[in-house]
Amino acid sequence: MIEEMLQFNKRFVENKEYENYATSKYPDKKIAILTCMDTRLVTLLPAALGIKNGDVKLIKNAGAVVTNPFDSTIRSLLVAIYELGVNEIMIIGHTGCGVQAMDSAEMLHLMKERGIDEEHISLMRHCGIDLDKWLHGFDDTPSAILETVDLISNHPLVPKDVVVKGYIMDSTTGELTRIE
Numbered sequence: 001m002i003e004e005m006l007q008f009n010k011r012f013v014e015n016k017e018y019e020n021y022a023t024s025k026y027p028d029k030k031i032a033i034l035t036c037m038d039t040r041l042v043t044l045l046p047a048a049l050g051i052k053n054g055d056v057k058l059i060k061n062a063g064a065v066v067t068n069p070f071d072s073t074i075r076s077l078l079v080a081i082y083e084l085g086v087n088e089i090m091i092i093g094h095t096g097c098g099v100q101a102m103d104s105a106e107m108l109h110l111m112k113e114r115g116i117d118e119e120h121i122s123l124m125r126h127c128g129i130d131l132d133k134w135l136h137g138f139d140d141t142p143s144a145i146l147e148t149v150d151l152i153s154n155h156p157l158v159p160k161d162v163v164v165k166g167y168i169m170d171s172t173t174g175e176l177t178r179i180e
Helices: 002-014 017-021 041-049 072-082 103-115 118-126 140-151
Strands: 031-036 057-063 088-094 161-168 176-179
Touching: 002 017, 031 041, 041 088, 041 161, 057 072, 088 140, 103 118, 118 140, 140 161, 140 176
Parallel strands: 031 057, 031 088, 088 161
Antiparallel strands: 161 176
16 A cells, blocks of 8 residues: 555656645644544545645644643644744544544553563553553543643643634534534
């Protein structure tokens, strides 16, 4: 599959199709969107919000949640705010999110089935990583999104004038519902 994608890329560049996507690194709408990496949102989310290349900073992770106040998602948001002029942040979860059903015990079992040695798992725990907590999903998508909104809004490095709001997107229709 990767080889097919590389062949497509070669034709894309040769045909100068990239010219259709030319923009700067600064988001035209001054918005950052943190959303889930779910495949259903790849095209649906931009289409449902009317955004195009260059409009927003789009950050994706599993579940559209911040798991640690100093993780790479927060770092990306800080770069977006201070280096790229973002003044609004949308946190967009979605219906039917797989992270909601994530079970740490099952994931650890799958890791072992794929050849991850128990010794490596024990080493993580010995280093202070709570794998059961880190690999566990959330129980309720709206609550998880609100927790992330609260964490970002009250983060000591995020300016108080940055607007942070949470939403749930219907994974089928693209309809957004604000959660408060």
